[in-house]
Amino acid sequence: EVSIDFKERAIRTVKVNSLSIISADKSKIWIDGELNNKGPLNIKGNGIIPLNEITKYMKHKKDLQGRMKFAVGIKGTFINPLVEGNFTVEDLAYDHIKYGKLNSDISYKNKLISLSNLKGKVFNGDINGDINLEFDKKINSFNSFLKVVNLQPYKFITNYSPRLGGSLQKNGIVSGEIRINGKGLDKSMFEGNGWLTYKDNNQSFSLSGEIREDLNLSIGVSGELTDIASYLHIPYFPLHGHASLTGEISGTVEKPVVSGVVMMPKGVVKDVLFDSITADLSFTEGMLQLQPVTLRRDDAIYKMNGNIHFRSPGFKDPYFELTGEITQASPKDIVSIFYNILPLDMKTDGHIKFSGDSKDLLFIADLRASPGSMYGQSFDDGRINLSINRERIIFDNVTLKKGKDILSGNGWIGFRGESRGEFMADISSEQFRLEDIDIIKKRTMLLRGTSTFKITGSGKMTDPLIKGTISISNLFIKDVDTGPAYLSLSKEDSELKINGNSLDMNFNGAITWNRDASFKFVSHLDDTVLHPFLSILKPAITMKVSVKASGDAVIEGRLSDPDTIQADIRLSRVNGSYSDYVIENDGEIILSYSENKLTFDSVRFKGEGTSLSIIGSLVNHRDINMFINGEADLRLLTLLTPEIKYSKGKAFIAFLISGEAGHPSLQGGLAIKDGSVRSATFKQSFEDVNISVFFNGREIILESIQASVGGGRLSGSGKVG
Structure with missing residues (x-):
């Protein structure tokens, strides 16, 4: 029913007893009531609208599913209408993600839109709150309050932030309360406060604080991580372990600053276990500042300061600029992060430095060593300068001291690239006593003397080239001075060749470079003095007798199996004198050794x-x-x-x-x-x-x-x- 004012040429009133609109897309709308041009309005309406129809009017046409039911009443006037009603959105899904169900009361009065009693079952959790918007052609201000309980937003987060989602679990739960106010849509005028928690089987976080004008942040953060590796991936330093964190987020939304302390009761860097790790950190604009990070392992302390600049989003492409101090630390632990465990059993103090990116990282250390051992040789103190690049561990200078003995060397070990599996070493000493060489001392206490030596090696670790010389000015065998001794060795192809001279006895031989270590040595005696060997059995006898021998000896077998060692000794002349008494061999003396048995095949003396x-x-x-x-x-x-x-x-x-x-x-x-x-x-x-x-x-x-x-x-x- 329509009433027209012909004088004014306008519609006075429109009365609708029942109007039904059904579209092809299954939208259904029912309207009834009265519209008065100058009088009050009284209109009621309800309907069902499939949400996929709204996609036509969206800029980004992503899949929108679900349906909205609404019921609304309009009163007041055209100039100042009063709207009240409610709506329900069911089976809401957007961009292939299922959200759930929402319902709310809605009202409009005096340019204020209010969504009150907003409730929903979203992501298997509960949402409720209120939203108010004041606008006049555009939004002038708004305020909102939202409370969420036990939401499981895994699919939503994974879809829009795959890296963050990769750190979460499907059953992760979010709860919180957030209040946001603003003037217009100017982000700089937003303000808010509240709290938020997240928890799953691997981690839990709590955030609370506020966002002030100009989007300034003041948010406290705390959390627990079952394994920090879920969040932090740093090349060369794979860090694992339970971690707790406390800190704050400051700065602005566009340039946030995250600072705080991460504590790990146990932490593993590669295969090195630390008793505790404490990190005082600050992160902003892709820059992670360590101020400092302290790692403890037994009595060892490692302190690192500096920056890690992530040049790509998601903690990717890091560039290191770190310096540090270490106290009572083990170089073995440091080297094992990059390479295999080396026999470096010592404690060191000194300075370390990391610089470069994951493709060209350089580690430098200047270390002072306290008593320990290196490759099985003990020492009292030392100095080690080493560096590690992307392909090599480089011992720039190593100086070890034991008493007055000094050993020095340099070299490198390749672990990546063209030099992988190769090495170079140059070791020498101008003074090193035999009795201080552990490998000799463990096997016998009979030898004594001061040596000078130089040994070099290079090539493949499995098939190296080795050269060396050892000179002893006076070799003592159980306190008997036997004069000078000399030994040279060289390794080429598949054999280690050894030549030497001692006690007027020349010897030479070779050891195969394999697990069996088969060897054969030939020695020639020419009036060689033997009585020092008798001192092993009876020291006093060397003061009374003199024994010399001439002949040949052959010793062979496998070092890997001492039971295989055999010897054949043939002495053509043996002469012994005691005061004016002389005794000598009566025919060739023949001795043999096999299967751990020394046999006197033919031994005769006369005098x-x-x-x-x-x-x-x-x-x-x-x-x-x-x-x-x-x-x-x-x-x-x-x-x-x-x-x-x-x-x-x-x-x-x-x-x-x-x-x-x-x-x-x-x-x-x-x-x-x-x-x-x-x-x-x-x-x-x-x-x-x-x-x-x-x-x-x-x-x-x-x-x-x-x-x-x-x-x-x-x-x-x-x-x-």
């Missing part, structure tokens, strides 16, 4: 009043099976015991020694005829000594003893069990 033959074997200091037969000058007794100060005469011997070397069984006999012996204990000389003694393995049978002593005559017999 004035002496003719002895020895055959038999010794098994690795355990078992003995030796037969000694012949006659010997009694002057040899004074070499065996200090009890005998003087002896003269001849002894006839026939002994079989067998059994365990520590407790051998003795069988055979000993006879002395017309001898003379002077005892240190009795201080008497025994003249015309005649003795017959027999051994049966269980007893010593003294068949007879006769001697003249002090003008009298001594005789006797007996046995000892």
